[in-house]
Amino acid sequence: MRISIKLLILFVLFAFSSCNDKSNENSESGNDDTEERDGNSEDTTMTPEEIFSSALVQDILGDEEDADLQFYLEEEIYPLLATAGKVTIDRISSSLYLISFQENGIQKNFLIKKYFDPQNPEIKFERTETQSGPESQFLK
Numbered sequence: 268m269r270i271s272i273k274l275l276i277l278f279v280l281f282a283f284s285s286c287n288d289k290s291n292e293n294s295e296s297g298n299d300d301t302e303e304r305d306g307n308s309e310d311t312t313m314t315p316e317e318i319f320s321s322a323l324v325q326d327i328l329g330d331e332e333d334a335d336l337q338f339y340l341e342e343e344i345y346p347l348l349a350t351a352g353k354v355t356i357d358r359i360s361s362s363l364y365l366i367s368f369q370e371n372g373i374q375k376n377f378l379i380k381k382y383f384d385p386q387n388p389e390i391k392f393e394r395t396e397t398q399s400g401p402e403s404q405f406l407k
Contacts, residue, residue: 315349316341323356323366335390336364336381343394344377351375365397 313321320340324330344366348354351368359365364379380393 314341316345319345319348319354323354327356328358336392339379339392343392344379 317337320337323340324333324337330336348366348368348370351370354366354368357365357367362381364381366377366379368375368377376397378395378397380395382391382393383389384391
């Protein structure tokens with residue numbers, strides 16, 4: 268009988284200690300989750316180039332994501348327009364975009380053509396400066 272009481276007490280102590288270990292593990296993993304979320308918030312900090320491209324593509328054009336266009340805007344267009352004012356983009360067709368901006372008080376426009384290069388299977392872009400703005404393109 269003494270042995271069964273000792274075994275019962277040992278069993279209760281073992282069960283209690285294992286429950287404490289699990290709750291400690293859960294609280295420790297909860298801290299890890301919080302740290303991961305905090306770490307991810309640092310990863311979500313966008314560069315000025317990314318803010319520029321996502322504002323034009325996602326907010327103005329309304330595309331969920333056009334990674335090729337966003338990359339082109341970040342790499343090729345942003346360096347040209349980093350100090351410009353009132354930048355906007357209009358989709359003329361599925362492969363043609365008009366970027367309008369002000370530079371030194373003068374309205375300027377870029378026509379961007381999106382095309383596929385079969386020799387190097389990839390999407391490419393071509394930029395030309397144009398005098399026609401959105402008003403002359405759309406309001407005739």
